[in-house]
Amino acid sequence: MDLTCSLPIINALIDDQGRRFDTIDDLSDIPGNPECNEALQPGFKDKMKFVYLVPKDAKVVLWEFQEYDREASLVPSNVDLT
Template identity: 70%
Template sequence: MKKSRTNAYIIGSAAIAIVAIVTAGVITANSDSSNEATPSPTVTVTVTETAAAEQDAKPTEQEAGFKTGDEARNGGAVVKITKVTTSGTVTLAGAQKKAGADAKYVTVKTVVTNETKSSMDLTCSLPINNALIDDQGRRFDTIEDIYDVAGNPECNAQLQPGFKDEMLWVYRVPKDAKVASWEFSEFNLDSERTPTLIDLT
């Protein structure tokens, strides 16, 4: 009878041990399964690319260039070239003046519109800086006493804001000079303006 009880105790202990092992295996399996089912957190990195500024920006009005017949602007001065002529003489104060054997006069006929806030004295104060440029890059100034050129505004004839007037810019250049362009800029004591270029070719 004692032997039967001992065997029962041994069988019961073995059963308990087996249950414990099985339970531990289930817990471990569940733990592994849980780890597999729960994904690791994913870190998303957003990279924003900023486009580099374009090197070739749109040209400004001064850089773009103009041709005869276009209305070109510089500050508040608006100039349209209507005609370019070449001659051996020019009429000054009612008299003919010769350019000389090795020279010629180039006349740039324009219409100037004053869109500034004050008047312009086109022939004496010269509110518009200008130059005639040939194909060699040489720059020529207007002749003296340009107010004496036939057809030009008189000295101290103030072109008021919002009005326009014809203006002849006359240059004495070498006879073989090939005119390429004309540039101008509104005269400004406070700042130097980039000249506006007009193609004459």
């Protein structure tokens, strides 16, 4: 799985107005993140930081994520951040 450069996970921060904020480009440039195209093999784990640009006055209330699958309609999971 490539956490930084491709689509295993679709995610967004959502504010109290329903606005969705995507991660910044080049997550592999964040110190401590895996390199681009570094495959995470079954049974292993790695730390990952997702970074978003969010307006200063936004009140973020949810983190939404789901596995990317072109062939299936998957329901995203939400983490309540309030």
